[in-house]
Amino acid sequence: MVQPLSMHIGDPTPLLQWIARQEVFDLSAVKVPSIWGLTALAAQCRNEQPRLRIERSDPSSAASRFAHAVGFESACAGTFHRVADQSRTCAIERIKMLSSLDPQPVAERIARLILPSEEEEETRRTFVYVLVELIRNVSQHSRDPLGGIVAAQRMDAGSGGYRKDHVQVAVADAGIGILEALRGFHPTLANAKEACEKALWPHYSGTFEEGLTGTAENAGLGLFFIAEMTKLTGGRLLLATRGATLSLVSDDESTERNHIQFLDQAGPGYPGTIVAFEAPFDSVADYYAIIETIQQRAQTRAPGRTSHRWLRYDEPDPTAFGLSVRIAAESTPKAVELAAKALVPKLAAKQALKLDFTGIEIFTQSFAHALLYEPLRVAWALKTPIWIVNAKPSVRSTLALLERYALSG
Ligand SMILES: Nc1ncnc2c1ncn2[C@@H]1O[C@H](COP(=O)(O)OP(=O)(O)O)[C@@H](O)[C@H]1O
Ligand SMILES: [Mg+2]
Incomplete structure (x- = not known):
C-alpha cells in the first residue's frame, strides 16, 4: 500500500x-x-x-x-x-x-x-x-x-x-x-x-x-x-x-x-x-x-395529525406558570432536567405553563425534542396548554414539527 x-x-x-x-x-x-x-x-x-x-x-x-x-x-x-x-x-x-x-x-x-x-x-x-x-x-x-x-x-x-x-x-x-x-x-x-x-x-x-x-x-x-x-x-x-x-x-x-x-x-x-x-x-x-x-420535508415524511394545539401562541392565561427557556439553552442535559424537574411535574398537576423564548436564536430540532417531547405528551394527555412567548418564527416552526410528531399515532 x-x-x-x-x-x-x-x-x-x-x-x-x-x-x-x-x-x-x-x-x-x-x-x-x-x-x-x-x-x-x-x-x-x-x-x-x-x-x-x-x-x-x-x-x-x-x-x-x-x-x-x-x-x-x-x-x-x-x-x-x-x-x-x-x-x-x-x-x-x-x-x-x-x-x-x-x-x-x-x-x-x-x-x-x-x-x-x-x-x-x-x-x-x-x-x-x-x-x-x-x-x-x-x-x-x-x-x-x-x-x-x-x-x-x-x-x-x-x-x-x-x-x-x-x-x-x-x-x-x-x-x-x-x-x-x-x-x-x-x-x-x-x-x-x-x-x-x-x-x-x-x-x-x-x-x-x-x-x-x-x-x-x-x-x-x-x-x-x-x-x-x-x-x-x-x-x-x-x-x-x-x-x-x-x-x-x-x-x-x-x-x-x-x-x-x-x-x-x-x-x-x-x-x-x-x-x-x-x-x-x-x-x-x-x-x-x-x-x-x-x-416541511420532515413533516411530509413523518406520520402525524396537525389538529393538536397544546402549544399555544396567543395571549397566555394569567394563571399560567412562567419559565425562561434560556437557562437550558442548547444544553440537552439541562433541557432534559428542566423538562423532568419543572415542566412535567407542573403539567402533571394540571398547571398551564408559559415558556419564554427570549434570546433563543438557534433552536435545533434535537434540543426542542429534549426540552418538550415529554412535557408535550403530558400536556396533551391532561389537556393542559403550554403557551409559548417571545419565540422567533424559526423557533415556532421547530416547535410545530415537534408537536406534529410527538402527538401522532
Ligand atoms: N458519532 C456517532 N457514533 C455512533 N453512532 C452515531 C453517531 N452519530 C450518529 N449515530 C447514529 O445515527 C443515528 C441518527 O443520528 P441523528 O440523525 O443525529 O438522530 P438522533 O441523534 O436524534 O438519534 C443515531 O441515533 C445513532 O444511532
Ligand atoms: Mg443526533
Whole structure:
C-alpha cells in the first residue's frame, strides 16, 4: 500500500483505507492536506490510546506546517490550542466526552473563528447548527471515552478545484460506529451500509416505527437535517463509519441531481465515525428559509395529525406558570432536567405553563425534542396548554414539527 498524498474530500477512500489498515502515517508526505483528513487522523492518534502513530519525516513540509498551525498536535495531546492569528481560517480541537457537555459554545466559537463578519451571520448559523448536531451525536452515541475531534476550515475559490469560496467542517470519534449504535433499536439491520442510509431518514433512530411514537432522548432528525442542508446549499457530505463510507454530493445548479453514493463497498469504512460537511458560503442567503424547507420535508415524511394545539401562541392565561427557556439553552442535559424537574411535574398537576423564548436564536430540532417531547405528551394527555412567548418564527416552526410528531399515532 502506498500512502495517499491527497486528502481531498472528493476522493476520501485512499486515506480512509490507510487509517483503517496501517499503524503509521507520515504527515510530511501529504501534498494536499485538508481539515477533514486531519480530523480523521487526529481521532485515531490521541495520546492516551493511539491506534495510529504520526510521523513527520520533514517537519518543514507544507502539510506538517499546516497541521501545526491549525492545532493538530494539541488536538492529539488533548491540550487546548488557542488560535493566535486573528485572520485564521481554520481550527481543529478536541472535545471532552461529558454527559453535561454543552455543544453550543464550542460550535459558536469555531464557527465565529472562520466566519467572523456580520454579513456571514446566516452562513454561520447553518454551520453552528451542523456542528451542534454532530458534537451531540459524539456525546450521545459514540461511546468513545476520549470524546471527539471538531474542526472547520474556510477555503477560497480556486484552491483545490473549488469554484466558490466555501467552508468545511468535520467531527470525528473512534467509537462504536453507526451500525452498532442503531442496532439497539433496530436489531434486524443487515449491515453498516443499510444503517448509514437509514440514519439519514427522518425519525429513524429508535423512533416512529412499529407503532412507537418515539423516545425522549432522540428525535432522529440530526443527520436528516444535515443531509437536507447539503442538498439545499449545493454542498457535500461525507459520512464514514465502521463498515461503510457514504457520500452525498449536491450540484447547486440542479438541486434535483443529488445522489447518495456508497464508496469503497467492501472497504473498512472508518474506525469510529467521521462526518464532514461543506457548503459554498454564498449559498446560505436565508438560514431560516432553509430550516423551514427541511422541516416541511420532515413533516411530509413523518406520520402525524396537525389538529393538536397544546402549544399555544396567543395571549397566555394569567394563571399560567412562567419559565425562561434560556437557562437550558442548547444544553440537552439541562433541557432534559428542566423538562423532568419543572415542566412535567407542573403539567402533571394540571398547571398551564408559559415558556419564554427570549434570546433563543438557534433552536435545533434535537434540543426542542429534549426540552418538550415529554412535557408535550403530558400536556396533551391532561389537556393542559403550554403557551409559548417571545419565540422567533424559526423557533415556532421547530416547535410545530415537534408537536406534529410527538402527538401522532
Ligand atoms: N458519532 C456517532 N457514533 C455512533 N453512532 C452515531 C453517531 N452519530 C450518529 N449515530 C447514529 O445515527 C443515528 C441518527 O443520528 P441523528 O440523525 O443525529 O438522530 P438522533 O441523534 O436524534 O438519534 C443515531 O441515533 C445513532 O444511532
Ligand atoms: Mg443526533
